[in-house]
Amino acid sequence: MARCPSARLGVLLTLTAFLGVAALTTAGCWSRRELEDTAYVLTFGVDSVVPGKTRLALQAIIPARLSSGGKGEGGGKGGSGSGETGPMWVATAEGPTIFAALRDLEKRASDRLFLAHARAIIFSERAARSGINPVLDFAYRERQIRETADLLITPDPLDEVFKTVPSQEKIPALYLNNLLEHSRLHGTSAPLDLLSYRVYTNHPGTAVAIPRLRIYRPPGAKPDEKPSEFILEGAAILKDGRLVGQLSPAAVPGLLWLTKRAQQLPITFPDPYRPETWVSAEIVSSRASRTVLPDATNPARSLLRLEVKGEGNLREVAGYEGQGKSDLQALNRALSREVAHQIWRTLSETRRHRADVFGFAEQAREGLSPREWQTVARHWPEIFAAAQVDVRVDLRLRRQGMTF
Amino acid sequence: MSGKTPRRGQIDARQVSLAAALLVAGTAFLTLPRVATAPAGSAAWLGVALGSLLAVPAGWLLLVLYQRHPGRSLVATANRLLGPFLGRLLGLGLVVWSHYYLAILVREFAGVFLVAFMPETPVSAFLAVIVVILVYGAYQGVEAIVRTAQIFLPFILVSALLILAGLLPRFDPGHLLPLAGEIKLGTALAALYTFSVFGQSVAVTVLFPHLPKARQTRPALVWGYGLAAAALFALTAVELGAFSAPVLKALAFPTLSAARLIRVGLFFERFEAGFMVIWFVLSVLKLCLFFFFATATLAEVLGLPDQKVLCLPGGVIVAFTSLFPENFAAMERLVLSLYQYGALAFLVPAGLLVASWRLGRGETGPAEKEVS
Numbered sequence: 001m002a003r004c005p006s007a008r009l010g011v012l013l014t015l016t017a018f019l020g021v022a023a024l025t026t027a028g029c030w031s032r033r034e035l036e037d038t039a040y041v042l043t044f045g046v047d048s049v050v051p052g053k054t055r056l057a058l059q060a061i062i063p064a065r066l067s068s069g070g071k072g073e074g075g076g077k078g079g080s081g082s083g084e085t086g087p088m089w090v091a092t093a094e095g096p097t098i099f100a101a102l103r104d105l106e107k108r109a110s111d112r113l114f115l116a117h118a119r120a121i122i123f124s125e126r127a128a129r130s131g132i133n134p135v136l137d138f139a140y141r142e143r144q145i146r147e148t149a150d151l152l153i154t155p156d157p158l159d160e161v162f163k164t165v166p167s168q169e170k171i172p173a174l175y176l177n178n179l180l181e182h183s184r185l186h187g188t189s190a191p192l193d194l195l196s197y198r199v200y201t202n203h204p205g206t207a208v209a210i211p212r213l214r215i216y217r218p219p220g221a222k223p224d225e226k227p228s229e230f231i232l233e234g235a236a237i238l239k240d241g242r243l244v245g246q247l248s249p250a251a252v253p254g255l256l257w258l259t260k261r262a263q264q265l266p267i268t269f270p271d272p273y274r275p276e277t278w279v280s281a282e283i284v285s286s287r288a289s290r291t292v293l294p295d296a297t298n299p300a301r302s303l304l305r306l307e308v309k310g311e312g313n314l315r316e317v318a319g320y321e322g323q324g325k326s327d328l329q330a331l332n333r334a335l336s337r338e339v340a341h342q343i344w345r346t347l348s349e350t351r352r353h354r355a356d357v358f359g360f361a362e363q364a365r366e367g368l369s370p371r372e373w374q375t376v377a378r379h380w381p382e383i384f385a386a387a388q389v390d391v392r393v394d395l396r397l398r399r400q401g402m403t404f
Numbered sequence: 405m406s407g408k409t410p411r412r413g414q415i416d417a418r419q420v421s422l423a424a425a426l427l428v429a430g431t432a433f434l435t436l437p438r439v440a441t442a443p444a445g446s447a448a449w450l451g452v453a454l455g456s457l458l459a460v461p462a463g464w465l466l467l468v469l470y471q472r473h474p475g476r477s478l479v480a481t482a483n484r485l486l487g488p489f490l491g492r493l494l495g496l497g498l499v500v501w502s503h504y505y506l507a508i509l510v511r512e513f514a515g516v517f518l519v520a521f522m523p524e525t526p527v528s529a530f531l532a533v534i535v536v537i538l539v540y541g542a543y544q545g546v547e548a549i550v551r552t553a554q555i556f557l558p559f560i561l562v563s564a565l566l567i568l569a570g571l572l573p574r575f576d577p578g579h580l581l582p583l584a585g586e587i588k589l590g591t592a593l594a595a596l597y598t599f600s601v602f603g604q605s606v607a608v609t610v611l612f613p614h615l616p617k618a619r620q621t622r623p624a625l626v627w628g629y630g631l632a633a634a635a636l637f638a639l640t641a642v643e644l645g646a647f648s649a650p651v652l653k654a655l656a657f658p659t660l661s662a663a664r665l666i667r668v669g670l671f672f673e674r675f676e677a678g679f680m681v682i683w684f685v686l687s688v689l690k691l692c693l694f695f696f697f698a699t700a701t702l703a704e705v706l707g708l709p710d711q712k713v714l715c716l717p718g719g720v721i722v723a724f725t726s727l728f729p730e731n732f733a734a735m736e737r738l739v740l741s742l743y744q745y746g747a748l749a750f751l752v753p754a755g756l757l758v759a760s761w762r763l764g765r766g767e768t769g770p771a772e773k774e775v776s
Contacts, residue, residue, distance in 0.1 A: 140654075143519065143520050143521075143523070146664060147661065147664060147665060148664075148665060148667065148673070195574075195647070195651075195665065198651050199647065199648045199650075199651050202648060202650035202651055203648070203650075362578060363578065365581075365582075366578040366581035366582065367581075367582075368582070369582060370582065
């Protein structure tokens with residue numbers, strides 16, 4: 001049956017409209033970003049913060065250089081604080097705010113800076129001492145920056161960190177990212193991302209511990225030898241966004257126990273039968289329960305209790321001479337003792353700074369009425385520093401590897 | 405007059421329940437967790453639960469009114485109870501109410517894209533795309549809208565489950581404590597805001613006459629309210645657990661921020677672009693339903709045979725009025741006004757029900773017959 005002309009016209013108009021809309025919408029969009037015109041910032045940081053002057057440093061990858069560039073020569077080609085490291089572009093800029101500094105950098109950049117792939121935000125200790133909260137507003141507000149970006153503190157100048165060309169990876173930021181992921185898996189540091197930082201700093205009375213990153217120089221290295229490795233070592237303690245102290249590398253396992261993040265944690269402790277030799281174990285599963293009983297009127301009567309239970313595998317007994325069941329039980333006790341010692345060490349280091357980096361304050365808040373919490377919150381640093389501590393650890397070694 | 409008699413049996417009870425859920429949660433899921441947390445702090449989840457409970461008697465009003473006047477829309481019921489003048493006046497009030505909502509919600513939704521994804525694109529481009537879809541959806545009619553919603557339902561559910569599951573690793577139940585919240589008045593405010601979100605479900609009454617039987621409205625509304633309440637409660641609780649109250653109330657679009665956190669292993673992240681596609685469909689369908697309600701109500705007021713001729717002018721008005729907020733802060737104030745006063749919408753069915761009882765003009769009969 002033949003269609004009437006008006007119906008045909010309707011179909012024709014609809015088709016034309018559809019094709020017109022498709023042509024307009026599939027060709028691209030206003031906010032498009034061409035690959036060859038984009039510099040992907042993989043990590044950035046703040047070197048110094050003084051009122052009205054924030055020094056920003058960043059490391060960006062230039063995709064066009066990635067295919068032709070090798071690992072690069074490193075070092076500081078270019079002037080006014082910018083340098084070239086293979087496919088990477090390292091640059092610094094100053095401005096009253098991070099955004100102003102970024103815009104200043106873009107005056108010198110041939111490509112548009114794209115921050116969505118930034119895996120880490122690094123602060124120098126100098127900047128952290130001045131306070132990082134004011135500059136983090138940029139990170140919270142900027143849609144491109146992910147809340148999962150890790151925070152790091154470094155004692156080294158930031159542009160030196162960014163110009164360090166790793167020997168193990170073509171892209172330095174990927175090397176850094178891998179270090180962080182491995183440390184998450186193996187419990188060798190306590191990574192903290194942007195969202196966690198934001199959450200913890202909003203808890204009254206809570207301080208934060210951010211991993212310390214430094215350029216690794218092997219013992220005996222010549223002064224002119226270019227470093228090619230980083231190491232995550234210890235943690236920086238921040239209260240109200242300002243650096244107030246450090247946790248030694250030995251205190252990091254305790255931090256993981258106290259914040260219930262101890263997974264695949266390696267522990268080395270003296271052999272109970274041969275004190276001059278060492279035993280290594282790896283924790284495979286653990287659970288910790290914490291009790292906080294604050295007393296604002298007499299902080300010394302407050303109580304912080306941590307109970308840890310878990311299982312691990314025996315990985316090495318130095319000077320092995322045959323192992324029996326009774327030995328394993330003795331090892332369990334020694335392992336538990338060592339972990340208790342780790343926890344005490346960490347608590348002692350943080351209590352010295354009156355910095356509750358474990359979230360005990362938040363736990364206290366959860367158990368109190370808002371009015372009670374108001375009183376406790378006012379005295380929390382004293383309560384944390386003076387509270388009695390009860391640490392109970394019960395760890396068992398389950399597997400001994402391929403030999404008895 | 406009562407406009408063109410809707411084609412009964414066009415849609416079924418499941419589709420109406422989906423429409424009710426969309427009308428309630430279709431855009432609120434993006435901002436309710438923040439808006440409820442601002443006054444209630446850690447007890448926002450409790451406020452959302454209480455607000456959802458408050459919606460039960462309000463929904464009952466809609467059901468009882470329709471069962472007393474089966475086959476009639478709100479305007480048709482008002483015409484019968486109050487006379488043509490007051491009936492039309494009430495209808496015009498509903499049209500203004502729905503256009504106010506539409507203008508703000510369309511602008512808010514365009515803002516999500518503008519702030520989070522495409523900041524360089526003019527807001528008018530987003531508004532134009534959304535309004536074109538609204539006009540097309542409302543022109544095609546209620547059946548097309550709810551059937552499209554049905555097609556996308558599995559994707560919507562999967563996206564909601566993915567968000568909830570993706571946030572669990574960061575979920576800290578301590579952030580939901582203490583149970584009573586920081587300020588008890590704040591919990592009541594959060595409940596009011598949630599109740600106001602349910603106020604939008606008054607628009608679902610435009611679908612009731614399309615059902616084959618009046619008694620099907622009850623399961624439809626119960627399921628619709630239940631689905632919306634469960635989604636809003638779960639999102640608020642999980643986002644509160646993941647972000648904590650102080651952070652959650654500072655996030656412009658907390659559910660979008662939640663989607664940005666989802667990560668599978670070391671290789672699969674940045675899910676939010678996929679979510680946005682689903683959320684776009686979800687929100688546009690809700691807006692289409694609302695726009696259909698606005699145009700169909702105006703058609704009844706004007707005595708037009710159907711809403712089709714009003715779709716284009718209605719769309720132009722929505723696009724134009726949605727440009728009024730000068731900036732994001734002004735828009736947020738207007739969004740808050742929806743949360744503060746949205747529950748007043750229930751006064752319309754409540755007033756009509758009182759009039760119906762007082763005047764003794766309930767009716768039953770033909771509407772209960774099966775549609776062959």
